[in-house]
Amino acid sequence: MSSRDNPPDTAADLLLPVPDDDGAPFWEYAARGELRVQACADCDEPRFPPRPCCPHCQSFAARWQRMxxxxxxxxxxxxxxxxxxxxxxxxxxxxxxxxxxxxxxxxxxxxxxxxxxxxxxxxxxxxxxxxxxxxxxxxxxxxxxxxxxxxxxxx
Missing domain, CATH: 2.40.50 (OB fold (Dihydrolipoamide Acetyltransferase, E2P))
Known part of the structure; x- marks a missing residue:
């Protein structure tokens, strides 16, 4: 049987995100129905994608701000x-x-x-x-x- 005879399960075959350590909280909040982005805890600048260091003030302090x-x-x-x-x-x-x-x-x-x-x-x-x-x-x-x-x- 060819792949044309057996179409893919569209729901199961879609690409899914693979959370990393920095982005895992984004997906955890999404599972709760909340849209949050990482923000610097020192200068309050929001950032996305999530990363360990603030690109504006170089602080490693972060929080997740609700949007x-x-x-x-x-x-x-x-x-x-x-x-x-x-x-x-x-x-x-x-x-x-x-x-x-x-x-x-x-x-x-x-x-x-x-x-x-x-x-x-x-x-x-x-x-x-x-x-x-x-x-x-x-x-x-x-x-x-x-x-x-x-x-x-x-x-």
């Missing part, structure tokens, strides 16, 4: 065709870069969906617009990791 979960689409892409089989089964799959409202230098990557539990291809690509306001919606993936996805604030 509102609101932002705007800073950029997006519609892969044509998707390079991995599991994504090819997701017509209209999108990847967006979201600039957080209260930390404009922080940009997170995710997918624009119609609801937190919607399939990845649930938003008409014509609705993707730079600057569109979005809010976070967390989605539990196979393998126990919860990822932030994004929904339009004004659908």
């Amino acid at each position: 509102s979960g609101r932002g705007r689409i800073w950029s997006y892409v519609l892969p044509h065709p998707p390079l991995l089989p599991a994504y090819a089964a997701q017509p209209g799959y999108n990847a967006i870069v979201v600039e957080l409202a209260e930390a404009p230098r922080i940009r997170l990557v995710g997918n624009l969906v119609s609801a937190a539990d919607a399939p990845l291809n649930s938003v008409d690509p014509a609705r993707l617009r730079i600057g569109a306001p979005v809010k976070v919606a967390f989605h539990a993936m196979p393998g126990g990791v919860t990822v932030p996805r994004w929904i339009l604030e004004r659908p």
Whole structure:
């Protein structure tokens, strides 16, 4: 039987994040439905991706700051065709870069969906617009990791 006769399980075959020591708290908070980014405990500058040392003041003191979960689409892409089989089964799959409202230098990557539990291809690509306001919606993936996805604030 060829791979064409047995299509991939799209949910199980999607790429999942692999948390490292610095980023593990981000994923732990996401599993609780909280969007948090690392911030310097000395100069209060938020930073992402997480890292041991503040790039602004070189402090090693850090804390995890809760974000509102609101932002705007800073950029997006519609892969044509998707390079991995599991994504090819997701017509209209999108990847967006979201600039957080209260930390404009922080940009997170995710997918624009119609609801937190919607399939990845649930938003008409014509609705993707730079600057569109979005809010976070967390989605539990196979393998126990919860990822932030994004929904339009004004659908």
